[in-house]
Amino acid sequence: MASPSAPFVCLTLVLCFVVPSLATVYTVGDTSGWTMGTDYTTWTTGKTFSVGDSLVFNYGGGHTVDEVSPSDYNTCTVGNAITSDSSGATTIALKTTGTHYYICGVVGHCGSGMKLAVTVAGSAATTPTTPSGSSPPSGTTTTPTAQTPPTTPSTTTVPQSSSTALSPSAAVLVTLLALFKFAMV
């Protein structure tokens, strides 16, 4: 047995680089955070949320992050939260596909814009809200097939001979000689 660990080390290294890049951590509202007066519909526009990604809500005191039903989201009804957190820094892992709804549980804040709907896509086909987690999304996460290592360009090691060093100055010399010839005439 030669060292069979080498391929495993390579694989582990590749996975270490690939896996974190697949799971994205989204800071809700970016620098604005989770606050009133931010349009989170605008914030979600252009973003693709996938299973494995996570949301980070940053906010000061006096706010909460409540996961709510679609109807409670639409009507800004507080008090029926599926989950609730008021720690000031709430991280929510997006584990299932479908649309997830979050509002602030403080009365009036949802109406002031603290409502976020995030549609999470699966890895392959978007399965519309499976009632029971019977079939997890098949882990066919396109493995990067043999990323060709950056082949070092065949550096033709030029010997430090005087001939190569001469050529630029030789050209100058020729030019100067030509100029002199013209000047003489």
Ligand code: CU1
């Ligand atoms: Cu709030």
